Amino acid sequence: MxxxxxxxxxxxxxxxxxxxxxxxxxxxxxxxxxNETTAKAETTxxxxxxxxxxxxxxxxxxxxxxxxxxxxxxxxxxxSLDQLKNDVSFRTSYITSIQNSFDSVTARGRNAGGRTPGAxxxxxxxxPEISGLTQNDDHGDGFxxxxxxxxxxxxxxxxxxxxxxxxxxxxxMAWWTYATDATLNPHHEAVWVKPYNNLDxxxxxxxxxAPIWFYDENEKTNNLIGVVGMDVNWSYIRNVVDGISxxxxxxxxxxxxxxxxxxxxxxxxxxxxxVPEDVEITYTENGRFINFRSTNGKLISxxxxxxxxxxxxxxxxxxxxxxxxxxxxxxxSTLRTSVIITTxxxxxxxxxxxxxCFLIVEKIMKPIGExxxxxxxxASGNLEVAIDYKSCDEIxxxxxxxxxxxxxxxxxxxxxxxxxxxxxLTNVKNxxxxxxxxxxxxxxxxxxxxxxxxxxxDINELKYTNDHFGHEAGDxxxxxxxxxxxxxxxxxxxxRVGGDEFVIIAQGDDLSSLEDRLQSMKAxxxxxxxxxxxxxxxxxxxxxxxxxKGDSRxxxxxxxxxxxxxxxxxxxxxxLLRATN
Numbered sequence: 001m002x003x004x005x006x007x008x009x010x011x012x013x014x015x016x017x018x019x020x021x022x023x024x025x026x027x028x029x030x031x032x033x034x035n036e037t038t039a040k041a042e043t044t045x046x047x048x049x050x051x052x053x054x055x056x057x058x059x060x061x062x063x064x065x066x067x068x069x070x071x072x073x074x075x076x077x078x079x080s081l082d083q084l085k086n087d088v089s090f091r092t093s094y095i096t097s098i099q100n101s102f103d104s105v106t107a108r109g110r111n112a113g114g115r116t117p118g119a120x121x122x123x124x125x126x127x128p129e130i131s132g133l134t135q136n137d138d139h140g141d142g143f144x145x146x147x148x149x150x151x152x153x154x155x156x157x158x159x160x161x162x163x164x165x166x167x168x169x170x171x172x173m174a175w176w177t178y179a180t181d182a183t184l185n186p187h188h189e190a191v192w193v194k195p196y197n198n199l200d201x202x203x204x205x206x207x208x209x210a211p212i213w214f215y216d217e218n219e220k221t222n223n224l225i226g227v228v229g230m231d232v233n234w235s236y237i238r239n240v241v242d243g244i245s246x247x248x249x250x251x252x253x254x255x256x257x258x259x260x261x262x263x264x265x266x267x268x269x270x271x272x273x274x275v276p277e278d279v280e281i282t283y284t285e286n287g288r289f290i291n292f293r294s295t296n297g298k299l300i301s302x303x304x305x306x307x308x309x310x311x312x313x314x315x316x317x318x319x320x321x322x323x324x325x326x327x328x329x330x331x332x333s334t335l336r337t338s339v340i341i342t343t344x345x346x347x348x349x350x351x352x353x354x355x356x357c358f359l360i361v362e363k364i365m366k367p368i369g370e371x372x373x374x375x376x377x378x379a380s381g382n383l384e385v386a387i388d389y390k391s392c393d394e395i396x397x398x399x400x401x402x403x404x405x406x407x408x409x410x411x412x413x414x415x416x417x418x419x420x421x422x423x424x425l426t427n428v429k430n431x432x433x434x435x436x437x438x439x440x441x442x443x444x445x446x447x448x449x450x451x452x453x454x455x456x457x458d459i460n461e462l463k464y465t466n467d468h469f470g471h472e473a474g475d476x477x478x479x480x481x482x483x484x485x486x487x488x489x490x491x492x493x494x495x496r497v498g499g500d501e502f503v504i505i506a507q508g509d510d511l512s513s514l515e516d517r518l519q520s521m522k523a524x525x526x527x528x529x530x531x532x533x534x535x536x537x538x539x540x541x542x543x544x545x546x547x548x549k550g551d552s553r554x555x556x557x558x559x560x561x562x563x564x565x566x567x568x569x570x571x572x573x574x575x576l577l578r579a580t581n
Contacts, residue, residue, distance in 0.1 A: 010364075014357045019350050026346040030339050037335040042299050045246060045312040049324040050294070052244045052252065053314040056237065059117045060192075060317040063208050063230045066105045066116060068190050070228045071210035074098050074124070078214045081223055085130055091141075098124050098228065099143045118236030120205050121146045122154075125176065126226040128163055135163040142226060146201050149233075160200055171199035179209040179227045188213050192318035195234055195262055197271050204234035204271045206318060234271060238263055241322070248333075250326035257319045259290055280305050289313075301328075367395050371402050378406060423496040425475055426482030434495035434503055441505070442555050445547065453511050453546045454558050455504035455518075456566040457485065460539035462500040477538045488520050506544075514544070541570035 077097060083090050102122045124142040128134075131141035140159040147154050165172040167181070178184050178193040185191050190210035198205050209229035215222050237254070242265055244252035253264040260275075261268050267275050283290065285301030293315040300311045304325075311325035370387050377385040385406055387399045421433035429437075444450035459481055466474035478500065485494050485502060493505040506514055521542075543565025545558045 010361050011358060014361070015354045018353045018357065022346045022350040022353075026342055029342050033335055033338045033342070034332075037332055037338075038299075041310065041331045042297055042312070045250075045299060045310070045324050045326070046295060046297050046314075048244075048246055049252070049312045049322055050314050052240070052324070053316055053322045056240055056322065057317045059232070059236075060208070062116045063119065063232060064190065064317065066102070066122075067208050067210050067228060067230050069105055070098060070101050070124075071190060071212060073101050074212045074225070074228055075214065078225065081214055081216050081219075084214075084225070085132070091126075091131065095124060095126070095142060102145075102228075116230065118232045119147060120203060120231040120233040121201070122228075122230045123159070124226060124228045125159055125162065127224045128161075130223075130225055133161060133163060135161070137161050137163075144200075147233075149235075157201060170196045174198075175207045175209050175229055175231075176227055178207075179211045179229070180224060185211070194256060194319070195271050198231065203231075205231040206234060206237065206320075207231045208318070234263075238265075241265075244322075244324060246324060247326045247330045249330040250324065252322060252324050255313075255321040255323060257321075259321075262320055284308075364395060367391075367399055371399060374402065374406065378409065423482075426479055426496050428482050428486065428494040428496050428502070430495065431497045434497050437493060437495070437505060438555060445551065445553075445555055448550045450547050450551065451507070451511070451549045453504075453506040453514050453544050454562040455489075455506055455514075455542055455544040456562045457481070457502040457504065457540055457542045458566055458570060459500035460541055460570065480538055481540060484521065488517050504544075511546075514546075518542070518544075542566055543569055 074094075077094055078084055084094060085091075102124075121144065123144040125144070126133075126141040128140070133140055138158070138161065140161045142159045144157045144159045145154040146157050160172060162173060162176055167173050167177045170177075174193050174196045175198075178191055188211050190208065193207040193209060195204065195206045197203070198207075207229050209227050211227055212225040213222055214225050241252045241254060241263060251265065253267075254262040256262045262271075263269075264275075267279060281302055281304055283300065283302045286295070286298055287300065287302070289295045289298060289300050290313075295312045295314075298312075300313070302309055302311065308328040309325050310328055310331055311323050313321045313323040315321050367387065374385045374387055386403050390399070421429050421436070423430040441450055441452065459477060462474055462477060465477055478496075482494070482496065482502065485504060489504050489506060489510050491508050492510040493507075495503045495505075497503050506517070510517060543562050545561035545565065547553070547558050551558075
């Protein structure tokens with residue numbers, strides 16, 4: 001079964017958690033920023049379009065106030081319908097008084113610059129039925145003052161004879177028709193006329209007109225006296241609209257009450273221009289607002305020739321709708337920047353925290369890895385391993401406990417090895433240890449690196465000692481022999497391989513001075529202990545064989561040679577070793 005690393009589990013889990021939380025935080029942040037950007041755009045665009053709409057409305061309101069004031073005065077200046085019709089002097093005086101009122105209310109005199117921004121003209125035109133006008137007359141009855149474009153002074157112009165034009169002729173009759181037609185103006189109110197091109201003085205205008213009606217108490221009839229009105233230059237409105245902007249791509253335009261484009265600096269720069277047929281406008285969201293008077297704090301979503309746009313609008317006093325629009329990409333450009341910053345910040349934070357997590361995990365896993373490595377060393381038999389890690393935490397305690405365990409195991413294993421590989425009577429290595437050493441020697445012989453002397457030692461007449469003096473005396477002789485060998489062959493490995501047999505693996509200094517060592521054993525063998533109650537003379541036989549580096553013989557051959565030499569010595573009773581207490 002494949003084992004998954006704890007490091008991998010911790011890192012994958014922690015980093016997944018960090019990345020997940022970072023993604024959640026980034027998503028929440030982006031959603032919040034998007035909502036904030038949308039709310040800000042809605043507020044900003046609606047406030048801006050309302051503010052600029054109010055600027056135009058203030059101009060329109062001045063026009064309305066002036067016109068309605070003159071309408072009121074003109075209506076109340078009539079005392080008798082017959083007098084107005086039949087008394088030319090009274091009619092002239094009536095017209096003059098209205099003209100003077102216009103001069104006072106609107107322009108402080110016909111030659112002054114005027115107090116009504118954008119005003120193009122003001123006029124009074126009497127109903128032909130009142131003035132007795134016929135179709136053959138050149139001019140109508142009343143007055144008509146037009147303001148110049150270059151020179152803002154007002155100039156008198158002939159009054160149109162409305163009997164010469166069709167009421168549907170907007171170029172000449174729109175101002176009259178909108179004011180007097182019962183279908184268009186059922187309540188006889190002052191009204192705004194839709195934008196049109198006035199052919200009387202060849203100028204694009206928008207008019208505010210007020211009908212003058214007089215109720216004849218005697219005849220019980222309501223009679224149309226005439227129409228007063230003021231015209232506003234369409235160019236003035238265009239200039240104001242062109243001066244409105246927002247964001248980098250934002251601009252303003254006008255629609256009429258039927259949601260048709262009345263002015264657009266590129267699509268319809270003048271009233272005579274037609275909107276190109278290839279223009280495609282598709283409302284995608286909040287399209288219902290186009291039928292309201294304003295977007296009321298929201299934005300209309302639409303596509304203009306494939307470009308995603310947002311718009312806010314407000315309805316002006318004259319019925320036109322002032323739109324403020326901008327590309328969606330432009331509106332959300334700061335959002336894109338914020339999203340990029342948020343994304344990179346999130347990635348950076350995730351990377352930094354992941355790196356910190358990696359360092360922490362590495363700091364935790366390094367001692368654990370050392371413990372794991374040490375555990376494998378112990379499993380392979382190396383009990384002298386220790387972990388060099390000190391810390392006042394759980395891992396430090398684990399490392400300390402592991403070192404203690406390793407040390408304890410090493411001591412126990414040494415004790416076990418001592419029991420397993422040592423002879424309890426003589427305190428030299430036993431037969432099991434000897435067989436283990438033989439395997440090592442065989443490998444060295446095979447590689448040509450072995451250099452040692454194999455000395456076989458056998459205690460003579462041990463059975464006789466056991467039979468006549470007891471096994472304790474025999475054991476004492478065995479111990480005496482082992483201690484004597486140990487004192488002489490200090491640098492060699494000594495094994496008890498049988499009841500009275502020893503094997504010496506002589507190496508190093510012991511090998512180079514082998515004969516001297518054996519002579520020392522003879523000298524020791526001659527010593528006596530006169531105070532001992534048991535025989536202290538121990539007789540041994542020994543034989544040896546030497547293996548030099550590069551020796552081609554096998555270990556068994558070397559063993560047979562040493563054993564044969566020992567047997568020969570034992571057979572002929574030579575080379576006695578006396579070991580004493």
